[in-house]
Amino acid sequence: MSAKKADAKPNVSAEELMGHYREMLLIRRFEEKAGQLYGMGLIGGFCHLYIGQEAVVVGLEAAAEEGDKRVTSYRDHGHMLACGMDPKGVMAELTGRTGGYSKGKGGSMHMFSKEKHFYGGHGIVAAQVPLGAGLAFADKYLGNGRVTFAYFGDGAANQGQVYETYNMAELWDLPVVFVIENNQYAMGMSVKRSTKSPSLWERGAAYGIPGEEVDGMDVLAVKAAGERAVAHCRSGKGPYILEVKTYRYRGHSMSDPAKYRTREEVQKMKDERDPIDQVRDMLLTGKHASEDDLKAIDKEIKAIVNDAAEFSKTSPEPDLSELWTDIYADQ
Amino acid sequence: MAIEILMPALSPTMEEGTLAKWLVKEGDTVSSGDILAEIETDKATMEFEAVDEGVIGKILIAAGTEGVKVNTAIAVLLEDGEDASAAVASSAPAEAAAPAAAKAPAEAKGPVATSVPQSPDWAEGTKMKQMTVREALREGMSEEMRRDETVYLMGEEVGEYQGAYKISQGMLDEFGPKRVVDTPITEHGFAGIAVGSAMAGLRPIVEFMTFNFAMQAVDHIINSAAKTLYMSGGQMGAPMVFRGPNGAAARVGAQHSQDYTAWYMQIPGLKVVSPYSAADAKGLMKTAIRDNNPVIFLENEIMYGKSFDVPDVDDFTIPFGKAKIEREGTDVTIVSFSIGMTYALAAADKLAEDGISAEVINLRTIRPMDTETILASVRKTNRCVTVEEGWPQGSVGGFISGVIMQEAFDYLDAPVITLTGKDVPMPYAANLEKHALLTVDEVVDACKKVTYR
Ligand SMILES: Cc1ncc(C[n+]2csc(CCOP(=O)(O)OP(=O)(O)O)c2C)c(N)n1
Numbered sequence: 201m202s203a204k205k206a207d208a209k210p211n212v213s214a215e216e217l218m219g220h221y222r223e224m225l226l227i228r229r230f231e232e233k234a235g236q237l238y239g240m241g242l243i244g245g246f247c248h249l250y251i252g253q254e255a256v257v258v259g260l261e262a263a264a265e266e267g268d269k270r271v272t273s274y275r276d277h278g279h280m281l282a283c284g285m286d287p288k289g290v291m292a293e294l295t296g297r298t299g300g301y302s303k304g305k306g307g308s309m310h311m312f313s314k315e316k317h318f319y320g321g322h323g324i325v326a327a328q329v330p331l332g333a334g335l336a337f338a339d340k341y342l343g344n345g346r347v348t349f350a351y352f353g354d355g356a357a358n359q360g361q362v363y364e365t366y367n368m369a370e371l372w373d374l375p376v377v378f379v380i381e382n383n384q385y386a387m388g389m390s391v392k393r394s395t396k397s398p399s400l401w402e403r404g405a406a407y408g409i410p411g412e413e414v415d416g417m418d419v420l421a422v423k424a425a426g427e428r429a430v431a432h433c434r435s436g437k438g439p440y441i442l443e444v445k446t447y448r449y450r451g452h453s454m455s456d457p458a459k460y461r462t463r464e465e466v467q468k469m470k471d472e473r474d475p476i477d478q479v480r481d482m483l484l485t486g487k488h489a490s491e492d493d494l495k496a497i498d499k500e501i502k503a504i505v506n507d508a509a510e511f512s513k514t515s516p517e518p519d520l521s522e523l524w525t526d527i528y529a530d531q
Numbered sequence: 532m533a534i535e536i537l538m539p540a541l542s543p544t545m546e547e548g549t550l551a552k553w554l555v556k557e558g559d560t561v562s563s564g565d566i567l568a569e570i571e572t573d574k575a576t577m578e579f580e581a582v583d584e585g586v587i588g589k590i591l592i593a594a595g596t597e598g599v600k601v602n603t604a605i606a607v608l609l610e611d612g613e614d615a616s617a618a619v620a621s622s623a624p625a626e627a628a629a630p631a632a633a634k635a636p637a638e639a640k641g642p643v644a645t646s647v648p649q650s651p652d653w654a655e656g657t658k659m660k661q662m663t664v665r666e667a668l669r670e671g672m673s674e675e676m677r678r679d680e681t682v683y684l685m686g687e688e689v690g691e692y693q694g695a696y697k698i699s700q701g702m703l704d705e706f707g708p709k710r711v712v713d714t715p716i717t718e719h720g721f722a723g724i725a726v727g728s729a730m731a732g733l734r735p736i737v738e739f740m741t742f743n744f745a746m747q748a749v750d751h752i753i754n755s756a757a758k759t760l761y762m763s764g765g766q767m768g769a770p771m772v773f774r775g776p777n778g779a780a781a782r783v784g785a786q787h788s789q790d791y792t793a794w795y796m797q798i799p800g801l802k803v804v805s806p807y808s809a810a811d812a813k814g815l816m817k818t819a820i821r822d823n824n825p826v827i828f829l830e831n832e833i834m835y836g837k838s839f840d841v842p843d844v845d846d847f848t849i850p851f852g853k854a855k856i857e858r859e860g861t862d863v864t865i866v867s868f869s870i871g872m873t874y875a876l877a878a879a880d881k882l883a884e885d886g887i888s889a890e891v892i893n894l895r896t897i898r899p900m901d902t903e904t905i906l907a908s909v910r911k912t913n914r915c916v917t918v919e920e921g922w923p924q925g926s927v928g929g930f931i932s933g934v935i936m937q938e939a940f941d942y943l944d945a946p947v948i949t950l951t952g953k954d955v956p957m958p959y960a961a962n963l964e965k966h967a968l969l970t971v972d973e974v975v976d977a978c979k980k981v982t983y984r
């Protein structure tokens with residue numbers, strides 16, 4: 201199935217496909233490791249894994265340019281890895297150590313990197329949506345040609361502040377791509393149980409914002425849609441909405457018993473639609489890579505993730521004096 | 532090499548669990564993602580997935596075992612070609628794979644509360660039953676819903692999911708979707724809808740998944756619910772309950788760990804309660820639902836699983852505005868509420884060992900506050916320490932200390948000490964979180980200070 205799709209898509213180099221494969225695999229292995237460390241008590245609190253959704257962020261990052269910004273929710277590990285943040289720093293934040301991106305003070309849900317233009321990791325559902333428009337407001341104000349990706353979930357899409365933001369973003373032609381990561385559930389609430397709107401992206405029409413639905417399990421489709429969205433924003437036409445249809449394999453967080461969907465539903469997605477398997481198939485059937493090539497990548501990724509885990513265990517806990525720093529600027 | 536499969540932590544507050552069921556047996560081949568076992572945590576039954584591939588060499592903990600500590604080896608996984616002897620060799624007790632970090636938050640919360648002495652809330656000899664705070668909240672709500680058709684429960688995941696923290700477990704089954712209403716994630720909207728319905732004669736119970744998210748709805752809580760009775764010259768108000776877990780849980784970071792007691796305490800038109808024990812939870816819940824005003828009902832996630840005695844009577848309520856002396860004493864008055872009571876009571880035990888007799892007051896209602904009980908106690912002990920997890924500036928204790936200064940200044944033998952959480956956003960790191968929170972020792976030290984010991 202996926203092989204045909206690959207044939208249908210011109211202009212995809214083997215190198216690019218390999219890149220997508222590698223990045224998605226890094227996220228998956230990283231998240232599996234995080235789940236394991238959580239089970240061992242090394243990671244505490246809430247921990248929301250991105251497994252299943254890898255193609256969304258990898259596809260969109262492929263459409264971004266250096267200097268573009270991104271902001272997302274608590275389900276943020278994948279976004280950080282995809283925008284080039286160091287797996288060691290991300291994992292060490294998960295374990296609450298000094299080597300973490302927030303020196304251990306933020307945790308899984310609250311990480312930032314000025315260097316990589318990653319504006320967080322936000323724990324309050326939908327709060328990142330106006331923040332994303334605000335980043336775009338600043339870019340437009342400064343005239344720097346940058347675009348912001350504001351990621352949020354299908355559940356977040358029902359929050360009122362999203363629509364206040366849509367209105368102003370279009371009114372002021374802000375260069376922001378609103379990315380709805382529709383993984384079909386908000387905790388245990390399926391999209392069907394939370395809205396009668398047939399589609400989420402079409403709600404933008406009420407404010408004059410164009411958009412489209414995208415197959416979020418197909419990294420190439422995501423990238424192509426991302427390029428259209430970015431071109432729209434960068435040309436000064438204002439915001440664009442992408443509703444990316446995806447799926448999370450694991451529970452909402454580590455403590456979700458996930459009784460609201462069947463094991464078969466999850467298994468079917470894994471078997472038929474897995475974003476990594478799709479690219480793997482393309483690579484193999486297109487003879488862009490051999491089994492051995494892919495094994496070598498697997499091994500390389502495993503080593504990166506193991507290093508990150510090791511670092512996250514050995515990096516020291518923050519000094520107690522850190523409790524009192526970073527509360528005010530110019531302290 | 533054989534790999535030990537360890538009992539996983541499956542929730543932020545889990546320290547041990549029940550190994551309910553094995554879904555694999557010795558000799559089975561498993562690959563990553565396969566479900567190995569069902570584990571009951573403090574909140575739910577969870578499926579536990581394999582991370583590594585291999586053959587189950589040995590099951591070390593039998594199905595049905597309760598109280599299995601996180602990180603205990605529960606099975607041994609063999610890699611290709613290994614035989615069971617490898618399993619036996621490696622089935623020695625797992626060395627502590629988890630760092631101190633895993634246990635720190637639990638310790639920081641202070642010891643588990645035990646039973647409560649005699650009480651003004653029930654007569655001597657009343658038949659009691661043990662229940663958790665979680666069950667008590669549920670029972671309080673359910674009893675009132677049976678009694679009054681206009682009471683309904685609304686919030687995120689209260690119905691089909693059975694409650695994010697399982698407070699409303701089973702209530703959808705009993706009361707149906709008309710009265711147990713699942714909402715989308717739209718706090719500002721559904722809080723407003725609930726207030727409107729209260730103005731029109733219903734009695735909503737609005738569950739906030741946690742009070743952190745009530746900040747999205749705070750305009751309706753204050754501008755719509757608290758002020759309408761006044762603005763309408765008494766014609767209509769909002770008889771309703773806003774409830775949910777308040778304050779820090781464990782390791783959930785700055786945006787999810789905040790005590791709002793002092794915020795809501797400031798608002799005329801709101802009543803504010805914060806139970807400590809299961810009896811408080813049930814009795815205050817029933818009173819809150821019957822009250823004709825908007826009530827802010829501040830629970831605490833850490834306390835949900837703790838058990839207490841609750842009177843086994845038909846219609847148990849606790850009046851608002853009545854504090855409870857949980858422990859009598861003569862040398863110092865400790866005033867607290869909610870989880871703060873666990874520190875206060877543990878400190879009183881420790882102080883007793885040093886010959887200091889502490890009187891411990893459980894406020895229960897924060898607004899209207901039973902300042903009479905506090906003042907009477909301070910007139911007796913001449914010293915006061917307040918204990919809460921919230922921040923220092925504009926704290927509940929700050930208010931109490933002001934009242935004492937104005938009403939009982941001449942009785943004080945030492946300045947009131949207002950103990951609070953540290954004046955910082957909640958850090959995530961285990962060691963920092965522990966230091967941001969109160970400790971029993973801080974309470975003990977403060978009491979020694981005001982008694983000049
Ligand atoms: C304002 C607010 N309300 C409730 C929550 C609790 N909560 C956290 S995530 C979540 C579900 C969000 O679902 P969705 O937006 O679809 O994102 P996903 O988790 O699927 O990525 C809820 C209800 C919160 N963090 N913030």
Ligand SMILES: [Mg+2]
Pocket residue numbers: 353354355381382383384385386387
């Ligand atoms: Mg979702």
